[in-house]
Amino acid sequence: xxxxxxxxxxxxxxxxxxxxxxxxxxxxxxxxxxxxxxxxxxxxxxxxxxxxxxxxxxxxxxxxxxxxxxxxxxxxxxxxxxxxxxxxxxxxxxxxxxxxxxxxxxxxxxxxxxxxxxxxxxxxxxxxxxxxxxxxxxxxxxxxxxxxxxxxxxxxxxxxxxxxxxx
Numbered sequence: 112x113x114x115x116x117x118x119x120x121x122x123x124x125x126x127x128x129x130x131x132x133x134x135x136x137x138x139x140x141x142x143x144x145x146x147x148x149x150x151x152x153x154x155x156x157x158x159x160x161x162x163x164x165x166x167x168x169x170x171x172x173x174x175x176x177x178x179x180x181x182x183x184x185x186x187x188x189x190x191x192x193x194x195x196x197x198x199x200x201x202x203x204x205x206x207x208x209x210x211x212x213x214x215x216x217x218x219x220x221x222x223x224x225x226x227x228x229x230x231x232x233x234x235x236x237x238x239x240x241x242x243x244x245x246x247x248x249x250x251x252x253x254x255x256x257x258x259x260x261x262x263x264x265x266x267x268x269x270x271x272x273x274x275x276x277x278x
Contacts, residue, residue, distance in 0.1 A: 118212075119211065126183075187246050208269070212271060224269075254266065
């Protein structure tokens with residue numbers, strides 16, 4: 112199994128259980144999330160409580176709907192950014208990540224991050240913002256949005272900001 116960690120914080124943000132598609136020349140990874148029910152499950156064991164004098168208690172209502180990626184990697188939702196806040200974040204993120212990258216990866220990041228940033232700016236009002244479990248200020252943001260008519264969210268990751276770890 113492969114796990115993808117935030118290069119800046121070490122937070123686990125993704126795994127190969129969630130296939131991704133590279134967009135903007137690999138600057139962004141697009142991953143489809145799904146709403147899932149987590150919690151209590153009603154198992155039918157074949158007993159008939161009413162025939163046995165008991166009442167049908169059913170399932171304890173502990174089941175909740177969660178987004179699989181958010182739940183699996185314990186992503187923490189952040190307040191939305193306005194344009195000025197987002198640009199400030201991106202300038203800091205680009206500076207921090209560029210220092211961590213080497214050679215061809217650094218060049219590819221520098222070449223493609225501007226177009227990816229402009230793409231994200233056009234969607235800013237539709238994005239949800241998440242950070243890793245540590246909630247570190249300098250960490251990579253993970254973005255979620257709903258494509259036209261979709262009921263499940265699509266997530267966007269900074270591809271160059273992820274480090275592949277074999278488990």
